[in-house]
Amino acid sequence: MTQNASINPSSLHHAVMSLSDALDTAIAEEMRRDPRVLMFGEGVATKRCALLDEFGAARVRNTPLAEAIIAGTAVGAAASGLRPIADLLFAPFLCYATDALVNSAGKLRFMSGGQFEFPLVTLAMSGGGWGVGAQHNHNLEAWFVHAPGLKVVMPSTPADARGLLKAAIRDDNPVLFFVDIGLLYQPGEVALDADIVPLGRARVVRAGTDVSLVAYGKSVGACLEAAAQLAAAGIEAEVIDLRTLKPLDTETVLASVRRSGRLIVVHEASQSCGVGAEVAARVAEHAWSALRAPIVRLCGPDAPVAASFPLEQAFAPQPAAIAAAAHRLCAREPAVAEVNV
Amino acid sequence: MSSTAISGSALALLERMLLIRAYEEKLIALSAGGQFPAVCSSFGQEAAAVGVVAALGAADQILTNHRSAGHLLARGADPGRMLAEVMGRVDGYCRGRSGSLHIAARELGVVLTSTIVGGELSLATGVALAQQTLGRRGLVACFFGDGAAGEGIFHESLNLAATWGLPILYVCENNQWQAYVHRRETMLGEHIAPWAQSLGVEAERVDGNDVFAVHAAAEAACERIRADGRPRLLELSTYRLRGHLEPDDPQAADAAELALWRERDPLRHCIATLLAGGHADAAGIERMSRAAHARIEAALAFAEASPYPAADELLADVYA
Ligand SMILES: Cc1ncc(C[n+]2csc(CCOP(=O)(O)OP(=O)(O)O)c2C)c(N)n1
Ligand SMILES: [Mg+2]
Numbered sequence: 001m002t003q004n005a006s007i008n009p010s011s012l013h014h015a016v017m018s019l020s021d022a023l024d025t026a027i028a029e030e031m032r033r034d035p036r037v038l039m040f041g042e043g044v045a046t047k048r049c050a051l052l053d054e055f056g057a058a059r060v061r062n063t064p065l066a067e068a069i070i071a072g073t074a075v076g077a078a079a080s081g082l083r084p085i086a087d088l089l090f091a092p093f094l095c096y097a098t099d100a101l102v103n104s105a106g107k108l109r110f111m112s113g114g115q116f117e118f119p120l121v122t123l124a125m126s127g128g129g130w131g132v133g134a135q136h137n138h139n140l141e142a143w144f145v146h147a148p149g150l151k152v153v154m155p156s157t158p159a160d161a162r163g164l165l166k167a168a169i170r171d172d173n174p175v176l177f178f179v180d181i182g183l184l185y186q187p188g189e190v191a192l193d194a195d196i197v198p199l200g201r202a203r204v205v206r207a208g209t210d211v212s213l214v215a216y217g218k219s220v221g222a223c224l225e226a227a228a229q230l231a232a233a234g235i236e237a238e239v240i241d242l243r244t245l246k247p248l249d250t251e252t253v254l255a256s257v258r259r260s261g262r263l264i265v266v267h268e269a270s271q272s273c274g275v276g277a278e279v280a281a282r283v284a285e286h287a288w289s290a291l292r293a294p295i296v297r298l299c300g301p302d303a304p305v306a307a308s309f310p311l312e313q314a315f316a317p318q319p320a321a322i323a324a325a326a327h328r329l330c331a332r333e334p335a336v337a338e339v340n341v
Numbered sequence: 342m343s344s345t346a347i348s349g350s351a352l353a354l355l356e357r358m359l360l361i362r363a364y365e366e367k368l369i370a371l372s373a374g375g376q377f378p379a380v381c382s383s384f385g386q387e388a389a390a391v392g393v394v395a396a397l398g399a400a401d402q403i404l405t406n407h408r409s410a411g412h413l414l415a416r417g418a419d420p421g422r423m424l425a426e427v428m429g430r431v432d433g434y435c436r437g438r439s440g441s442l443h444i445a446a447r448e449l450g451v452v453l454t455s456t457i458v459g460g461e462l463s464l465a466t467g468v469a470l471a472q473q474t475l476g477r478r479g480l481v482a483c484f485f486g487d488g489a490a491g492e493g494i495f496h497e498s499l500n501l502a503a504t505w506g507l508p509i510l511y512v513c514e515n516n517q518w519q520a521y522v523h524r525r526e527t528m529l530g531e532h533i534a535p536w537a538q539s540l541g542v543e544a545e546r547v548d549g550n551d552v553f554a555v556h557a558a559a560e561a562a563c564e565r566i567r568a569d570g571r572p573r574l575l576e577l578s579t580y581r582l583r584g585h586l587e588p589d590d591p592q593a594a595d596a597a598e599l600a601l602w603r604e605r606d607p608l609r610h611c612i613a614t615l616l617a618g619g620h621a622d623a624a625g626i627e628r629m630s631r632a633a634h635a636r637i638e639a640a641l642a643f644a645e646a647s648p649y650p651a652a653d654e655l656l657a658d659v660y661a
Contacts, residue, residue, distance in 0.1 A: 307439055
């Protein structure tokens with residue numbers, strides 16, 4: 001993909017670029033930095049021709065259409081001295097790749113008594129925005145949170161995408177890096193001289209003390225919109241972008257909930273056993289006494305996503321629903337009782 | 342192909358190819374207009390679809406993939422309901438939930454369409470097992486691409502079908518492309534048929550742009566499957582004349598190769614054969630082509646008039 005970032009004249013080190021270009025920037029920087037980094041996948045050398053031009057065919061490879069061997073090769077290479085980035089395209093295609101990632105990359109370090117490490121990154125896209133149906137659009141990131149030995153990342157801004165991907169490539173563990181399709185071409189400011197964004201640290205995107213909105217991916221934007229609506233009504237919402245889903249930054253979430261006493265977790269992925277369930281459980285375990293209202297989860301339905309545009313759009317939690325839930329929680333002051341949201 | 346080999350149904354083959362071409366041309370135009378869901382066009386592969394599907398009986402089952410419009414239309418699918426599906430409307434074959442990439446039409450025997458590449462190969466064995474176990478007459482035709490043959494599941498599927506003796510006609514449309522990657526970048530040989538043969542599945546290579554050759558080979562293969570219940574594979578050499586997805590993305594195209602295959606356009610070949618054999622005249626073909634386009638215009642009007650599904654369909658049909 002071309003790097004059509006426009007340079008901001010006020011700073012030579014800032015550029016406005018899409019999340020897609022931010023990922024390419026991170027990959028190129030890390031490949032320059034470390035000759036062990038290589039990238040492969042279906043169409044990688046065709047679609048990312050700038051990388052091919054700079055780093056050559058040995059480090060930027062097209063593969064056959066075969067996710068199981070793409071992932072297996074990445075895992076074997078990672079254990080043997082390389083630092084592969086495997087592009088799996090759309091998240092549902094990870095299903096063919098899951099054996100190598102879950103059974104080998106996630107387990108063989110532990111099972112070998114710590115003899116091996118698996119510094120690899122898989123890229124996969126998910127989320128609404130393209131209208132191509134549930135075999136392309138499935139937010140299945142929580143599956144990999146549940147699997148031991150893996151790290152899971154899903155950024156919401158180009159700057160975080162760059163910084164987190166750089167950190168993922170430098171990490172000595174297998175990292176599943178999910179990209180929200182709906183954010184792929186949204187521009188954002190990126191500091192080109194910024195360091196990595198460390199894995200495992202959430203970001204407080206907006207400060208507020210009345211209710212904590214915890215989200216990741218495109219749901220961060222929905223929360224920010226909801227927060228703006230709430231501010232107009234005198235409710236100050238804190239918005240937290242988890243950024244890394246595993247390891248989960250429990251401390252940032254707990255600190256926020258201890259201030260606000262109210263928690264709404266928002267994501268596009270289906271609710272049952274989603275990341276929101278884990279966040280809610282940790283808050284219930286560690287900040288129960290701070291809660292002034294029941295925890296609320298706003299998530300995609302427990303259903304496959306339709307291709308039809310209006311249904312696809314309706315799948316992800318909308319700002320109005322988030323704001324309405326926050327209003328209900330704040331109106332409950334100070335009782336702690338059952339609500340059905 | 343000698344003119345004596347062309348049966349009276351030759352014009353019916355042409356008619357179906359013209360309908361598929363008109364449908365794909367309409368989708369290409371709609372996609373070029375912007376704000377249209379992504380579609381994988383079967384433009385250029387009409388002979389493969391029509392030649393095989395015309396050899397199937399009503400009881401036969403079809404599994405297909407993301408590039409399925411030709412297979413569906415050849416089977417008699419209503420282009421209005423197909424367009425409605427592509428556009429996410431409630432009158433589509435799948436109520437707008439599939440979009441273009443997973444259109445199944447059980448009433449036509451087009452079942453379990455998967456856009457997970459290789460998905461159809463993994464399901465075909467079970468469909469065939471059910472046909473066999475339940476004493477149903479139909480065989481199973483499974484369409485897939487050269488790319489899908491690179492998935493491990495291809496090997497697993499053919500090996501099981503050969504070992505268990507399952508009545509499957511595997512149809513590999515070797516169109517030389519696998520999304521943005523040319524087939525030659527993904528394998529050392531040029532053909533899939535030898536892979537099938539190595540697993541004990543009889544396989545034949547056919548000019549996939551010659552509808553008469555495809556039809557004859559498919560009829561012969563189906564006859565043998567019906568006789569001994571064993572799987573067969575046809576490798577149809579053809580070409581994806583468009584980019585992977587509409588709107589056309591010519592980024593990866595090989596211009597010289599494309600020009601060569603444009604010369605071998607399956608419609609052009611079919612028409613030339615029919616004209617040369619005196620089976621049709623130019624005016625008659627022109628009338629057929631106009632009728633095909635008129636059908637597609639009516640189909641588009643139907644699709645555009647169809648509403649989007651209501652919000653309560655978000656959770657419909659998740660469980661039986
Ligand atoms: C498991 C899986 N991997 C990747 C894709 C993305 N994809 C869709 S079609 C396609 C190319 C398929 O090539 P081929 O099987 O030859 O069929 P063709 O498109 O040429 O008809 C790819 C890579 C997918 N849908 N499923
Ligand atoms: Mg192909």
